[in-house]
Amino acid sequence: MSDAAQPSAAEVRAAAEAVKAALDRHLDAVERRSGEGDPAVYAAFNELAAAAEVYDELLYDAYDEVTPFEIPGDDNLPAYAGPEEPSALSVLIRRDYAIVEPQRLLSQAQRIAELDPDVETGNGRPGGPAAGESVHAALGVLFGEFEPDEIASRHKEFGLEEGDSTLWVTAADEPAEPGEWLAAPFDQADPQLVLCRFDVSSVFDEGLDEEDEDDLQVLEPGT
Known part of the structure; x- marks a missing residue:
């Protein structure tokens, strides 16, 4: 990248401050949550993810450095191609278990x-x-x-042990007719219609010691 296109030190610093503020808002939402699935926690998680992504990109462009942050799920989704103002949604959940x-x-x-x-x-x-x-x-x-x-x-x-889990919220122009998709409920799981996604996996915990795990939980939705 040319020098003219590189972000300034002030821009990188501002992005870092935005991450700090988003962390505070997320932690505050977690501490005040009303229960599992609290929308305020999800919203704060998304704001934190967006702020961290901006900071990561600016840091790399300016200094050729990266952060240790990884936001689950975002890299695997294509650009959103659903309705601007969805009038219906589907919630798709997968949870894996081992029978131990x-x-x-x-x-x-x-x-x-x-x-x-x-x-x-x-x-x-x-x-x-x-x-x-x-x-x-x-x-x-x-x-x-x-x-x-x-x-x-x-x-x-x-007698079960949790494996990976994911939750997709997908958009639609109108609600499905009763019984319309029951024969093949997951055929319409189009990644381009995903409004938001939340993943939980032990792969995100690899390399962390027990003290670090508490910090990681702050970055996971609904926890």
Whole structure:
């Protein structure tokens, strides 16, 4: 890059101050949050991500230096191509789990089935194995009985270990008709319609010691 196109030291300093201010606003939103999914935390996270990206670019252009910051998800999304004023939205969530204690899972499913003999396994197959005899049936009972958010908060009770998770909020011009997408619910997951995205992964924690992990949490949405 030519000298004429390089940002000034004052511009870089101003961008750094903007990051500091965004950090303060994000931490304040986290400390005052009303619960999981607080929109004020999400908004502050997005402001912090934008400020950090500007600072990173200016720092590199001016001094050929980089920051240690990495904002999950942003690099993988194409430019937004959805409606300017969306009148509908879809929330797409993926959460991965490892089944680390199958016996705990089976026991929990059996307990649920004993409390409610009419509980559904969710597999749509009559005459299948009992809830406490098959991991397949146990998972059907578990996810049929509890909301996904409750499973996420209690995953250890069910013998599960959290993996990566992501949440996409996508825009639409109008709401879908009832039953329109149920046969193929994820076929319309168009990255160009994503309004915002929030990722959680252990890959972002690699190389951090326990003391640093507290600082990282400030940069994660909803935490």
